[in-house]
Amino acid sequence: MEKQEAREAALRDGLRAKAFGITPENVDEVIEKRSHLLKSVLPAFSEFCQTTFQIEPQEMLQILWDLWLPLGIKLASQRQQLERPLIQGILGGQGTGKTTMSKVLSLILEQLGYRTVSLSLDDLYKTYSDRLVLTQQDPRLIWRGPPGTHDVDLGLNVLDQIRQSQSPVMLPRFDKSAFGGAGDRTNPEMVTDVDIVLFEGWFVGVRPINTDIFETAPPPIITDEDKAFARHINHSLYNYLPLWERLDSLIVLYPTDYRCSLEWRKQAEQQMIAEGKSGMSNAEIEQFVNYFWRSLHPELFIKPLVKDATVVDMVIEIHADHSFGEVYCDRANS
DSSP states (O other): OHHHHHHHHHHHSHHHHHHTTOOTTTHHHHHHHHHHHHHHHHHHHHHHIIIIIOSOGGGGHHHIIIIIHHHHHHHHHHHHHHTSOEEEEEEEOTTSOHHHHHHHHHHHHHHTTOOEEEEEGGGGBOOHHHHHHHHHHOTTOOSSOSTTSBOHHHHHHHHHHHHTTOSSEEEEEEETTTGGGTOEEEEEEEEOSOOEEEEEETTTTOOOOOGGGGGGOOTTOOSHHHHHHHHHHHHHGGGGHHHHHTOSEEEEEEESSTTHHHHHHHHHHHHHHHTTOOOOOHHHHHHHHHHHHHHSOHHHHHHHHTTOTTTOSEEEEEOTTSOEEEEESOGGGO
């Protein structure tokens, strides 16, 4: 009966089945492969749950079965077809679980025999001294993060070396705690024989939009200064397009309500304060999050993107309680 239940469950959600290439014809083979992989990945996954989340693996098994295992299998298959390293983009804002997903996928792909590395958009920040110069040139860039604060050429160099199967490669790394939290480059990490890069960040793959839209933009883009800033950031996005061209595929972790990221940030900061670390007050968090919404508003930049199947290969919806919603490839043509 268990096998029959697994079959029905795998086919029940049509959008998700299509996203993972599951059909009535191959469902038995899919479940067999997934069951086998589950057994081999379970020891490492259990340790990860206990050390990283301090929770019992049972609590995460359903997500592992429904989402992470099929996604790992899909990436391995894409890598196999490419016959060169795969560059997988992951777009997701604060609290969408990019880092967790990257770590779990690395465990799964390791079991499938693939060497996976994570590269964050954050790792490509300009140095502390370069960002000081940047802030003097444009005082609006008060925080690192928006387009314009990264070294795009550094990213292109690294991704091209990996795509050409060069080994070893020096992956840039960024220390957010340097200079009292302003952050700076730290020692790069030497990696060898990379098969798959999980390249994640809050605007990975985001395209510039028509600037007329800023005239009727949602809050917090309100004043003429806000609109001018939004246009400036939008223009800066053009410099990132060569980087997005290096992506073989793009997954979007998409909050069903973009305002969740504000609540998630508050929860994360409260947790840090509870642990005795320093964290931002709610007023500071709102100022911080509004700054990023003014630079790249999710309603203007992310919402249209998830409907564009020419750019996005998979959308994974995230609910306010961090649970996963629908998973789909091209909803418009389903």
